[in-house]
Amino acid sequence: MAKKFLTSREENYSQWYNEIVAQAGLAEGSPVRGCMVIKPYGFAIWEKMQQQLDKMFKETGHENAYFPLLIPKSFLSKEADHVEGFAKECAVVTHYRLKNDPNGRGVIVDPDAKLEEELIIRPTSETIIWSTYKNWIQSYRDLPILCNQWANVMRWEMRTRMFLRTAEFLWQEGHTAHATREEALAESEQMVNIYAKFAQDWMAVPVIMGAKSDSERFAGALETYSIEAMMQDGKALQAGTSHFLGQNFAKAFDVKFATKEGTEEFVWATSWGVSTRLMGALIMAHSDDKGLVLPPKLAPIQVAIVPIFKGEEQLAAISEKINPIVEKLRAMGISVKFDDRDNQKPGFKFADYEMKGVPVRLAIGARDLEAGTIEVARRDTLTKETMSMENIEEYIANLLEEIQVNIFKKAETFRNNNIRKVDSYDEFKELVKTTPGFFLCHWDGTVETELKIKEETKATIRCIPFDSPEEEGKCMVTGKPSKKRVLISLAY
Amino acid sequence: MAKKFLTSREENYSQWYNEIVAQAGLAEGSPVRGCMVIKPYGFAIWEKMQQQLDKMFKETGHENAYFPLLIPKSFLSKEADHVEGFAKECAVVTHYRLKNDPNGRGVIVDPDAKLEEELIIRPTSETIIWSTYKNWIQSYRDLPILCNQWANVMRWEMRTRMFLRTAEFLWQEGHTAHATREEALAESEQMVNIYAKFAQDWMAVPVIMGAKSDSERFAGALETYSIEAMMQDGKALQAGTSHFLGQNFAKAFDVKFATKEGTEEFVWATSWGVSTRLMGALIMAHSDDKGLVLPPKLAPIQVAIVPIFKGEEQLAAISEKINPIVEKLRAMGISVKFDDRDNQKPGFKFADYEMKGVPVRLAIGARDLEAGTIEVARRDTLTKETMSMENIEEYIANLLEEIQVNIFKKAETFRNNNIRKVDSYDEFKELVKTTPGFFLCHWDGTVETELKIKEETKATIRCIPFDSPEEEGKCMVTGKPSKKRVLISLAY
Numbered sequence: 001m002a003k004k005f006l007t008s009r010e011e012n013y014s015q016w017y018n019e020i021v022a023q024a025g026l027a028e029g030s031p032v033r034g035c036m037v038i039k040p041y042g043f044a045i046w047e048k049m050q051q052q053l054d055k056m057f058k059e060t061g062h063e064n065a066y067f068p069l070l071i072p073k074s075f076l077s078k079e080a081d082h083v084e085g086f087a088k089e090c091a092v093v094t095h096y097r098l099k100n101d102p103n104g105r106g107v108i109v110d111p112d113a114k115l116e117e118e119l120i121i122r123p124t125s126e127t128i129i130w131s132t133y134k135n136w137i138q139s140y141r142d143l144p145i146l147c148n149q150w151a152n153v154m155r156w157e158m159r160t161r162m163f164l165r166t167a168e169f170l171w172q173e174g175h176t177a178h179a180t181r182e183e184a185l186a187e188s189e190q191m192v193n194i195y196a197k198f199a200q201d202w203m204a205v206p207v208i209m210g211a212k213s214d215s216e217r218f219a220g221a222l223e224t225y226s227i228e229a230m231m232q233d234g235k236a237l238q239a240g241t242s243h244f245l246g247q248n249f250a251k252a253f254d255v256k257f258a259t260k261e262g263t264e265e266f267v268w269a270t271s272w273g274v275s276t277r278l279m280g281a282l283i284m285a286h287s288d289d290k291g292l293v294l295p296p297k298l299a300p301i302q303v304a305i306v307p308i309f310k311g312e313e314q315l316a317a318i319s320e321k322i323n324p325i326v327e328k329l330r331a332m333g334i335s336v337k338f339d340d341r342d343n344q345k346p347g348f349k350f351a352d353y354e355m356k357g358v359p360v361r362l363a364i365g366a367r368d369l370e371a372g373t374i375e376v377a378r379r380d381t382l383t384k385e386t387m388s389m390e391n392i393e394e395y396i397a398n399l400l401e402e403i404q405v406n407i408f409k410k411a412e413t414f415r416n417n418n419i420r421k422v423d424s425y426d427e428f429k430e431l432v433k434t435t436p437g438f439f440l441c442h443w444d445g446t447v448e449t450e451l452k453i454k455e456e457t458k459a460t461i462r463c464i465p466f467d468s469p470e471e472e473g474k475c476m477v478t479g480k481p482s483k484k485r486v487l488i489s490l491a492y
Numbered sequence: 493m494a495k496k497f498l499t500s501r502e503e504n505y506s507q508w509y510n511e512i513v514a515q516a517g518l519a520e521g522s523p524v525r526g527c528m529v530i531k532p533y534g535f536a537i538w539e540k541m542q543q544q545l546d547k548m549f550k551e552t553g554h555e556n557a558y559f560p561l562l563i564p565k566s567f568l569s570k571e572a573d574h575v576e577g578f579a580k581e582c583a584v585v586t587h588y589r590l591k592n593d594p595n596g597r598g599v600i601v602d603p604d605a606k607l608e609e610e611l612i613i614r615p616t617s618e619t620i621i622w623s624t625y626k627n628w629i630q631s632y633r634d635l636p637i638l639c640n641q642w643a644n645v646m647r648w649e650m651r652t653r654m655f656l657r658t659a660e661f662l663w664q665e666g667h668t669a670h671a672t673r674e675e676a677l678a679e680s681e682q683m684v685n686i687y688a689k690f691a692q693d694w695m696a697v698p699v700i701m702g703a704k705s706d707s708e709r710f711a712g713a714l715e716t717y718s719i720e721a722m723m724q725d726g727k728a729l730q731a732g733t734s735h736f737l738g739q740n741f742a743k744a745f746d747v748k749f750a751t752k753e754g755t756e757e758f759v760w761a762t763s764w765g766v767s768t769r770l771m772g773a774l775i776m777a778h779s780d781d782k783g784l785v786l787p788p789k790l791a792p793i794q795v796a797i798v799p800i801f802k803g804e805e806q807l808a809a810i811s812e813k814i815n816p817i818v819e820k821l822r823a824m825g826i827s828v829k830f831d832d833r834d835n836q837k838p839g840f841k842f843a844d845y846e847m848k849g850v851p852v853r854l855a856i857g858a859r860d861l862e863a864g865t866i867e868v869a870r871r872d873t874l875t876k877e878t879m880s881m882e883n884i885e886e887y888i889a890n891l892l893e894e895i896q897v898n899i900f901k902k903a904e905t906f907r908n909n910n911i912r913k914v915d916s917y918d919e920f921k922e923l924v925k926t927t928p929g930f931f932l933c934h935w936d937g938t939v940e941t942e943l944k945i946k947e948e949t950k951a952t953i954r955c956i957p958f959d960s961p962e963e964e965g966k967c968m969v970t971g972k973p974s975k976k977r978v979l980i981s982l983a984y
Contacts, residue, residue: 030624031567032560032611037624040555040639047556063532064539068524069613069644069660070583073590075523077598091562092587092601093613096648097580098565106569109584109610118601119524121561121585121613132522132529141835147532152561152644156588168561343633 008289013233020283021162024292024356027279034160034167041356042279044300046170049278050150052202052297053172056194062146062174067128069152070119075127079252082126085219089156091121091167121154126220126245126271129175130253137177137267139258144187145177163280164237164492171275177267179257181246184268185223188244191272192225195240203278204295204408205229205285206415207239208438208487210463215447218271222246228462228487230415231284234436236462236489239281242272280492285411286380292357293379295407296400303329303396304353305338308346308365315340318364321389328393334400354379359403360396380407421485425476428488432457438489440468442482444475452477453488462487500781505725512775513654516784516848519771526652526659533848534771536792538662541770542642544694544789545664548686554638554666559620561644562611567619571744574618577711581648583613583659613646618712618737618763621667622745629669629759631750636679637669645767655772656729656984663767669759671749673738676760677715680736683764684717687732695770696787696900697721697777698907699731700930700979702955707939710763714738720954720979722907723776726928728954728981731773734764772984777903778872784849785871787899788892795821795828795888796845800838800857807832810856813881820885826892846871851895852888872899913977917968920980924949930981932960934974936967944969945980954979 006023007015021027026042038046054064070093077083097113100106122128129147136142154168163169174191178184192209199207207227217224221243228236247266250256255267286293296302305326307318322338329336337358339349346363353361363375374392377384380403387395418437422428428439443449443461454460464486473482498515499507513519518534530538546556562585569575589605592598614620621639628634646660655661666683670676684701691699699719709716713735720728739758742748747759778785788794797818799810814830821828829850831841838855845853855867866884869876872895879887910929914920920931935941935953946952956978965974 028624028627030560030620031564032562032620035560035562037560038558040557043557044555063536065532065535066530066662068522068527068529069646070524070527072523073601074598076590083599088591089589091585091611092590093583094586094601095584096582098568098582098584098612099580106566107575109565109586119583120590128522128524132520135520154561170558 006289006291009232017284020287020292027162034157036162036166041300045298046276046279048298048300053198053274056198057148060190060194062148064149065147066149067125067132069122071122071128073118073120075131076120078127079220079248082220086123090123091154091156093119123153123155125173126175126249130249130255133177134253134255137255137257140179140260143177143179143257144183148172148174163276169276171273173271173273176270181268184270185244188223188225188242188270188272192227192242195274196227199227199229199239200408202297203282204404204411205281206408206412208463208465210465210487212463213450213461215450216461218243220245220248226463229281229285230418230438234418236438236491237281238491239278240274243270245269245271286407291355293407294357294359296359296404299357299359300335301337301358302334302400303336303360303362304358305336305362306346306349307340308363314366317369321369322364325393329396332393332397334397360399378403423476428476429457432459432490436490438487440485441476441488442473443486444478444480444482449475449477459488459490462489462491498781498783501724509776512779512784519654526649528654528658533792537790538768538771540790540792545690545766548690549640552682552686554640556641557639558641559617559624561614563614563620565610565612567623568612570619571712571740574712578615582615583646583648585611615645615647617665618667618741622741622747625669626745626747629747629749632671632752635669635671635749636675640664640666655768661768663765665763665765668762673760676762677736680715680717680734680762680764684719684734687766688719691719691721691731692900694789695774696896696903697773698900698904700955700957702957702979704955705942705953707942708953710735712737712740718955721773721777722910722930726910728930728983729773730983731770732766735762737761737763778899783847785899786849786851788851788896791849791851792827793829793850794826794892795852795854796850797828797830797854798838798841799832800855806858809861813861814856817884821888824885824889826889852891870895915968920968921949924951924982928982930979932977933968933980934965935978936970936972936974941967941969951980951982954981954983
C-alpha cells in the first residue's frame with residue numbers, strides 16, 4: 001500500500017531512494033545477506049530493459065549462449081590482474097551434499113562430500129568462457145565470436161544497497177573474440193555506444209562516455225570504457241562498461257588461431273556488461289518526492305485509467321465508454337490498465353500510480369460522461385487537464401512521446417547545470433562538499449594524484465570523456481602539464 | 493564442422509543423441525562436473541521456447557519476479573518431505589572469501605571467512621519464496637499471487653547427460669498462492685494443460701497428462717501432475733510438472749491470511765516448472781540419422797538458402813533474384829538465412845543445415861536462374877522438388893505449417909503404435925525388454941507393487957492419465973481390484 005508521503009530528496013536522499021524502492025514495489029531484502037528479491041513490478045521494468053538491449057545486441061550480430069554458474073577456483077588465478085580484482089570476496093562452494101543431523105536438528109553439511117577443488121560462484125565469466133573458447137577457435141574462420149549471456153552473478157559486497165550494489169545481481173555479459181586488435185577495439189567502442197544510446201533513448205538518462213583511468217580499469221583489461229550518469233544528488237553512477245581485454249585472457253587460457261597467412265596468433269578479446277544497477281540509475285535520475293517517474297518506453301503500465309463511480313450502474317456506463325479507448329490504445333501498442341477495482345478509492349489509486357511512476361493517468365466520472373470529457377494527468381509534470389474524449393488515443397500516443405523527451409531534457413538540463421570546469425584544487429575541494437556534480441578538471445595523469453584526490457575528497461576520476469577537447473592546461477593538484485580535462489565526481 | 497555420418501539410432505540410441513547435441517552445436521561439457529555450456533544455436537532454440545511459454549504464462553495472469561540464488565540451509569528443513577527430496581545432493585556455500593596462497597600457488601579459501609550458516613544453491617525455490625510470501629500476504633485482498641521466475645538451479649546429480657540431467661540447468665518455476673484449495677487445484681491443472689499445449693502445438697511432441705503416484709510425487713506436494721512424452725526408443729520423458737502443494741509450505745513458513753469472513757487461514761500453494769530438459773525431449777522425439785529435425789515454430793532458422801555459384805558474377809546474379817524473396821519471407825515473419833559464404837561448398841552447407849534441423853532449404857544455381865526455378869528441400873521428409881520461383885514465398889509459408897503438422901503427426905503415430913494394454917505381468921516383463929513403449933496396465937494402487945515393478949523391470953508408473961477411463965480390472969501383479977489403467981514405462 002502506498003504511504004502518503006515519502007521522505008523528501010532534500011531531507012534525506014538515500015532514505016528517499018530506499019522508500020521508493022519499497023513503496024513502488026520494486027524490490028526488497030531477503031533472508032540471505034546482501035541478496036534482494038526483485039518484485040514483479042520492478043522485474044517488469046527490468047524485462048523491458050532486457051528486451052530492448054537484447055534487440056540491440058542481436059541487431060549488431062551478437063548471439064546469446066549460457067556458461068556455467070560455477071568456476072573452478074584455479075581458473076581465477078590464471079590471469080594475474082583478474083585474480084586481484086575478483087578472487088577476493090566471492091561465494092565459495094566447498095561441499096556437494098547435506099545429511100540429516102545425527103542429533104536430529106535439521107541437516108548438516110556432509111564432511112565426506114568435500115570437493116577436490118573448490119568452486120566459485122561467478123563474479124564475472126571471462127575465465128570460464130575463455131576456457132571454453134579455446135575449444136571453439138582454431139582458425140581465423142572461427143572468428144569473430146560474438147556471444148552474450150544473461151545471467152546472475154555474485155560478489156560478496158560488504159555494504160549493499162538495493163539495485164546499486166547487491167551480492168547477487170542480474171546482468172548481461174558480452175564476451176567477444178577477434179582476429180585483430182583493431183576489430184576488438186572497434187567492438188568495445190561499439191558496445192559502449194550502444195549502452196549510451198540505450199541510456200539516453202530508452203532510460204532518458206543523459207550519459208558521458210569515456211575511458212577509465214589506469215586504476216579504475218576492469219581487472220584484466222587494457223581499456224575500460226564506461227557511461228557515467230548524474231543522479232539528482234549530483235553524484236555519478238557508472239551505468240555500463242565495455243572492456244578491451246587485449247590478448248590477456250587468450251594468453252591465460254592459451255587460445256590461439258591460425259591466421260589467413262598461416263601464422264599462429266593469440267586471439268583478441270572484449271567484454272561488456274550492464275546490470276540491474278541500471279534500475280538504480282533509472283530510479284535516482286528521474287523520480288520525485290511523490291515517487292517513481294518512469295520514461296514511457298520502459299513503463300510496464302503506460303496509461304492507467306481510473307473510473308470514478310458509485311455503484312455498478314455508473315461503472316458499467318463508464319466501462320462502455322472506456323473499453324473502446326482501451327482497445328484502440330492497445331492496438332497502438334500502448335500498455336493500459338483499466339483499474340475498475342471497487343475495493344479501493346480513486347484517491348488511493350491516484351497516489352499508487354503516482355508512486356509507481358505511471359506516465360499518464362486518465363480519470364473519468366459521471367460528469368465527464370455527460371460532457372464527453374476525460375481528465376488527463378501527466379506524471380512527469382504533475383499537471384492535469386480535462387480533454388474531449390474524441391481522438392483521445394492519438395493525443396495520448398503523442399503525449400507519451402512528449403513525456404519521454406521531456407524527462408530526458410529535464411535530466412539533461414539538470415546535468416548540464418551541474419557540470420563545472422574547475423582549475424583550482426582548493427575551489428574543487430570546497431565545491432565537492434557544497435555543490436556536488438560533475439567537475440571537468442586538468443589532471444597530470446598519475447595514479448598518485450588520482451589517489452590524493454580520492455583520499456582528500458572521496459571524489460574519483462569517473463572517466464576521460466571521449467568528447468573532451470584537446471587543450472593545454474595544468475593539473476589542478478600538482479600544476480604539471482595536462483592536455484585534456486577529465487571528469488571527476490563523487491560516485492555510487 | 494558437420495561429420496558426414498552420425499551413429500544410427502538403431503546402432504546406439506544414446507550415442508546418436510550425444511553426437512547430435514555436439515554436431516548440431518547445441519551444447520557441450522564444461523570444466524565443471526555435470527555442468528554444460530549451452531552453445532548459441534542450442535540457446536536460440538531455448539529462447540524460442542522461453543518466449544512462447546512466457547507469453548502463455550502472462551496471458552494467464554502470471555508475472556515474473558526474481559528470488560535469491562542462495563537459500564539458508566535451515567530453510568530446507570522446514571518442510572519435512574521437502575528436505576528429504578532436495579537436501580541431499582546440493583552445492584553448499586561455506587565461505588565468502590579467497591586469499592592469496594602464502595606459498596604463492598594461486599588462491600586458497602580464507603578460513604576466517606566461514607559463513608555462520610551455510611547457504612545452498614537453490615535446487616528449487618519453494619522455501620525461499622514462501623519465506624518471502626509471508627511478508628506479502630496479510631489478507632484475502634493480497635491473493636492470489638501468481639509469480640514465475642526464469643532461473644538457474646542446481647542439483648548435484650551423479651550421472652549427467654546433456655539437457656536431460658545436468659547439475660546446473662535453466663528452468664522456469666511458477667509459485668502461486670491462493671485463498672482456497674479449489675483455486676490452487678485449478679491453477680495446478682491449468683498449468684499442466686498449458687505445458688501440454690506448448691509441447692503439442694510448439695514442440696510437436698504429443699504428451700499424456702496425468703497425476704503421479706504417491707511415490708513419484710514432488711517432495712512436499714499433495715498432487716503432482718506431469719506431461720509424459722515418448723522418445724523414439726520407446727522410453728518416457730517427463731517433460732513438465734505442476735504441483736498442488738496444499739498448505740504444506742504455508743504451514744512450514746507460517747503464511748496465513750485474513751479471510752473475507754474475518755477468520756485466519758493458511759494459504760494454498762502450487763508450483764510448476766519446465767526446464768532445459770525440454771531440449772532433450774525435442775531432440776529425441778523428432779531427429780533422425782542425418783541430425784536434428786526441428787518443428788518450424790521453434791527453429792531459429794526456418795529457411796536456409798544456399799546459392800550454387802562459381803565466381804562473384806554468378807553470386808551477384810543469384811543474389812539479385814534471391815534478395816526480394818528473402819525480404820518478402822522476412823516480412824511474413826519467417827526467419828531466413830541466405831548463406832552466401834564462399835569458403836564452404838554447397839554440399840557442406842546442405843549437410844550442415846540438415847544436421848541443424850533447418851525445416852526448409854532452398855538451393856539455386858545458374859540453371860535455375862535461366863529457368864526461373866528453385867529447389868525446395870524439406871528436412872522432415874528429406875524430399876526435394878524443383879519449383880517455379882513465382883509466389884514461392886506463399887508456398888514456403890504454407891510448407892512450414894505443413895511441416896509443423898507433419899512432425900507432430902509422425903510423432904503421434906509412433907507414440908500411438910507403441911502404447912499397449914497389457915494384463916499379464918509375465919507378458920509385461922517380456923515386452924518391456926523386447927519392445928519398449930508405453931504400457932497401460934491395471935495396478936492395485938500400493939507402493940509395494942509399484943516398487944516390485946520397478947525393481948524387476950526398471951519400468952515406473954509414469955502417471956495415472958487424466959483421460960484413462962474407469963474400468964473394472966485386476967492389478968497385473970497382485971490380481972487385486974483396480975478401477976483404472978495407469979501408464980507404465982521405462983523412462984529418462
